[in-house]
Amino acid sequence: MTTTIARPDVRTRRPVLADPVPAPMPVPHATREVAGPPALLVEGVTKRFVVGRKRKPVVAVDDVSLHVGRGEIYGLLGANGGGKSTLIRLMSTLLTLDTGRIEVFGHDVERDEMAVKRLINRVSVDAAFFKKLSPMENLLFAARMYGLPDATARAESIRILARLGISEKRLGRPTEQMSRGMQQKVAIARALLTSPTVLLLDEPTTGLDPRSKLDVQSFVEDVRTAHDASIVLTTHDLAEAERLCDRIGILDSGRLVVEGTAEALKTRVAVEHGRAPTLESAFMAWTGRSLDDDVEESGGEEDGDD
Amino acid sequence: MTVATRELRASYAFIARNFSLSRRYWGWELAFFVYALAGALAISFIGAAEGDPSLTFSLIIGAVFWNYLSTVFSFIAETIAWERWEGTLEYTMMAPVRRSSQLLGSTLYAVMYGLVHTAVILVVLVAFFGLDLASANVPTAVVVMLVGSFSIIGIGTMAAILPLLYVERGAQMTFVLQSVILVVSGVYYPVDVLPQWMQVLSKLSPATYILDGVRAGLLDGASVADVMGDLVPLAVMGAVLIPAGLWAFGRAERYAKRTGKLKRVG
Numbered sequence: 340m341t342t343t344i345a346r347p348d349v350r351t352r353r354p355v356l357a358d359p360v361p362a363p364m365p366v367p368h369a370t371r372e373v374a375g376p377p378a379l380l381v382e383g384v385t386k387r388f389v390v391g392r393k394r395k396p397v398v399a400v401d402d403v404s405l406h407v408g409r410g411e412i413y414g415l416l417g418a419n420g421g422g423k424s425t426l427i428r429l430m431s432t433l434l435t436l437d438t439g440r441i442e443v444f445g446h447d448v449e450r451d452e453m454a455v456k457r458l459i460n461r462v463s464v465d466a467a468f469f470k471k472l473s474p475m476e477n478l479l480f481a482a483r484m485y486g487l488p489d490a491t492a493r494a495e496s497i498r499i500l501a502r503l504g505i506s507e508k509r510l511g512r513p514t515e516q517m518s519r520g521m522q523q524k525v526a527i528a529r530a531l532l533t534s535p536t537v538l539l540l541d542e543p544t545t546g547l548d549p550r551s552k553l554d555v556q557s558f559v560e561d562v563r564t565a566h567d568a569s570i571v572l573t574t575h576d577l578a579e580a581e582r583l584c585d586r587i588g589i590l591d592s593g594r595l596v597v598e599g600t601a602e603a604l605k606t607r608v609a610v611e612h613g614r615a616p617t618l619e620s621a622f623m624a625w626t627g628r629s630l631d632d633d634v635e636e637s638g639g640e641e642d643g644d645d
Numbered sequence: 646m647t648v649a650t651r652e653l654r655a656s657y658a659f660i661a662r663n664f665s666l667s668r669r670y671w672g673w674e675l676a677f678f679v680y681a682l683a684g685a686l687a688i689s690f691i692g693a694a695e696g697d698p699s700l701t702f703s704l705i706i707g708a709v710f711w712n713y714l715s716t717v718f719s720f721i722a723e724t725i726a727w728e729r730w731e732g733t734l735e736y737t738m739m740a741p742v743r744r745s746s747q748l749l750g751s752t753l754y755a756v757m758y759g760l761v762h763t764a765v766i767l768v769v770l771v772a773f774f775g776l777d778l779a780s781a782n783v784p785t786a787v788v789v790m791l792v793g794s795f796s797i798i799g800i801g802t803m804a805a806i807l808p809l810l811y812v813e814r815g816a817q818m819t820f821v822l823q824s825v826i827l828v829v830s831g832v833y834y835p836v837d838v839l840p841q842w843m844q845v846l847s848k849l850s851p852a853t854y855i856l857d858g859v860r861a862g863l864l865d866g867a868s869v870a871d872v873m874g875d876l877v878p879l880a881v882m883g884a885v886l887i888p889a890g891l892w893a894f895g896r897a898e899r900y901a902k903r904t905g906k907l908k909r910v911g
Contacts, residue, residue, distance in 0.1 A: 388905055428908070431739050435902045456741035467732035469662070471669040476662070483658030484740040486651045513669065529736075 376445035378537050378569030379407035379430065384439035386425055386593075399425040401593035402439070407537075407569050412559070414584030415573040416618075418628055422593035423573040424463075427541045430571065431461050443537050457485070460535035464542040466526035470515035474500070474525045477514060478532060485533040492532060499528040502561070504554055520551035527555060531562060538562065540572045544579060552579075559583055577618040587618070591626040652746040659750025660757075663720075667758065681712050682766050688833060689770060698776075699864065705770050706860050707832040713763040713790070714797055714852050718823055720755030721801030724748070726808040726816040735907055744894055748805070752798050778863070785862030788869050792879045793855035799886020800826075800851065806890075806897040812906055826850050831857070854879050 384403045387396035400422045407413040417423045428434045430441055432452050440447060446454040468477045475496060482492030497507050503524040514522060523543065530538060540559065544552045556579060562568050574580050580587055581601045588598035597604065605616040614620040623629065667674055685708035692701025724747070728734035737747070771778070804822055808815030829836070829843050830852035836844055847853045858875035861867035869876070901907045 425905075428735075428905075431735075433735050433739055433902060433907050434905060435899065453741050453743075456739060459739075461736075461739065463735070465732060467736060469666060469731050469733060472662070472665050476665045480658050480662040480665075481736070481740070483661065484655050484737070484742050486654055486741075 376442060377406045378409045378411065378444060379405075379413075379571065380440075380442040381405045381426070381430070382440050384426070384429060384441060385437045386429060386434060387437055398593050400429065403590070403593070403595045404439075405588055405595060405598060407571060409569055410563060410567055411585045412563055412570040412572060412583050414580040414587040415571060415590060416575075416577070416580060416587060416622060417573070417590035418626065421590045421626075423590055424541055425593075426590070427461065427463075427539050427571065427573060430537075430539055431459060432456055458535060459537045459539060460530040460533050461539040461541065462523075462526050462530045462543045464545045466519070466522035468514045468522065468525070471513050473511050474505075474514050474517070474528075475510040477525065478510075478529055481529045482532050487532065495532055496528055499531050500524065503527065503558055504551075520547045523547060524551065524555065527558065531566070534566060536568055538568045538570045540570060542573050542575065545575060552576075556583060577622070581618055589622060589625050591628075596625045597621070652743055655740075655742040655746040656750035656753065658742075659747055660754045663751065663754040663758075678762065678765070681762070682769060685709060685712065685766055685770055686773065689774060693774065701774055702776055702864055703860060704833060705767075705774065705776070706863055707856060709763055709767045709770060710790070710856060710859055711827065711832045711852070712766055713759045714793075714855065715823060715827070716759040716762055717752075717755045717794065717797050718801045718804070718826070719819070720758065721748070721752055721798060722804035722819040722823070723808075723816065724751045724805050726819070729808055729812070729816075738898070738907055744898065745891055748802055748891070748894070752801075755801075756794060756798075780866045781863040782866045782868060783862070785867055785869050785872055786859045789855055789858035789862060789872060789875060789879070792876055792883065793851055793858070795883025796851035796879050796886055797855075799883060799890045802887065802890030803893055806894055809894075809897045809901050809906065826852050829853070851879055851882050 382404050384400055385398065386400040387398050389396050403422075403426060405413070415423045415426065425434065429436055430443070430448065432448050432455055436449065440449075442448070443455045443458050446458065448455045468474075469480075472480075475493070478496045479489060479492055482489070482496075487495075496510070500510065501507070505521055505524055509517075509521075514525065517525070523546075527543060543559075544555050547555065559570065559572070560583065563570060572580070572583060584601065586598060586600055587604060588595050589604075590596070597607075599607070601618060604618060604621040608614050608621040608624045609616040612620070612624040614624055685705065688708045689701055689705045692698070692704045695701075725734065728737055770776075800822075804819040806815075807818045807822075811818065825846070829839065829846040830850045831839075831847060832852070836847040836853060839847060854875040858867075858872040858879075861872050861875070
């Protein structure tokens with residue numbers, strides 16, 4: 340198995356594949372080349388958890404380095420327990436780093452936590468709300484925490500949810516009466532409401548019906564275009580990753596084993612491993628497992644949605 | 646928007662959210678109110694059975710003001726536990742809100758909720774037992790309650806840490822702590838009747854001083870100056886416990902982020 344961990348170039352902070360792609364491949368959506376720090380910089384990040392007493396720490400994220408350019412959608416693929424959600428939580432300031440550093444537009448997630456919090460938002464696989472409250476009450480609560488005026492928050496909530504196919508008259512009833520797909524759309528609206536410049540989407544379409552999945556996917560594309568947002572997307576859906584992501588990184592047991600555009604990965608797996616030029620083959624080739632596999636030794640924090 | 650405005654707005658977010666929750670759970674609110682009222686009545690009837698108006702009034706004060714203190718304490722202490730139950734804890738913790746603003750919002754709502762709840766119960770009980778408040782010094786009781794609230798907020802903030810540190814048992818621990826405060830604070834009896842070791846605990850409980858000061862004001866007509874012996878310990882406890890609670894909360898949050906305990910739902 341070839342392992343090519345991406346390391347950032349010292350001058351440009353762009354990751355350089357240790358084993359470069361044979362030929363340059365087109366990037367689906369060119370990231371904007373602007374001066375200044377990248378939208379997201381992850382450098383040498385490791386996170387361990389101790390599960391139970393007298394047990395050796397489990398390494399959930401192992402020396403991961405990557406960067407996400409402004410306006411870029413970066414996909415993270417990995418089996419359950421592979422470290423995707425832990426990495427997202429580290430970026431979200433919900434976990435502290437053992438080693439390494441993460442910066443959002445030059446702000447360190449640990450030293451400048453409040454500034455980072457104002458720039459990011461996150462959607463996770465579980466649409467967590469106060470279930471008795473209506474979607475509008477939940478959204479207003481979120482908006483107020485981020486300092487948005489109520490009138491703006493109401494108008495934006497209605498606009499975003501209408502774009503996702505949820506009508507205004509649906510927003511006054513308890514959230515618990517909504518389907519899983521509708522709740523997930525409200526969760527996406529909650530994240531978008533605060534106009535994050537970095538949006539962390541942790542399996543946002545897992546468990547959704549095909550129609551809702553398409554709604555969310557096309558909305559993600561709109562968000563990148565209209566809001567100038569940089570997005571990290573974790574997913575189990577290879578077609579989704581191929582459709583949405585400018586570049587894809589594959590995590591295996593907490594390590595970033597390869598990254599590149601979908602086309603580059605497909606070409607490499609065909610050239611280097613003699614396999615069919617698909618993302619599924621690429622995933623199998625670099626991890627030795629199927630995307631649906633669960634990693635046995637999952638971290639203490641990785642028991643649900645990774 | 647200035648930092649202060651933003652933080653006040655964030656505090657308001659928690660007040661508005663908690664009000665919405667009370668409104669949405671109105672059936673439970675009604676049930677809890679009836680239970681609290683029935684409990685206060687049942688205890689006060691012990692005084693009526695003895696034919697001792699002073700004892701009845703003392704029990705009413707214990708029942709009513711314990712209702713206030715326990716309501717404020719549990720609202721603050723369960724701030725984190727609620728979010729765990731709903732699964733929203735991570736979203737709240739990653740919002741750009743200072744913990745002091747979050748706790749201020751939760752605390753203000755708890756105090757407002759507790760005052761309304763308690764005032765209604767007090768009015769019902771006073772009317773029910775036909776109590777004469779002519780000789781009571783109400784301002785003294787109000788001052789003691791206000792000063793005492795700070796220390797209860799401080800203890801509540803410290804108790805709120807427990808669900809942050811212990812995913813499942815934290816809420817149980819806050820419940821046990823509240824029960825201990827009830828037993829040692831002389832809510833329904835003088836603390837002199839407690840065993841010596843429990844009397845030591847009673848001196849550490851702000852509820853002891855609050856109930857003592859309120860009783861002195863309402864039963865004996867004591868002035869604010871007369872209850873300085875209660876007010877000084879309460880002021881000291883408030884001044885120490887609130888900053889200590891905020892500091893400890895920050896440490897606990899850091900620990901939860903290091904160990905991944907923000908994620909788990911209770």
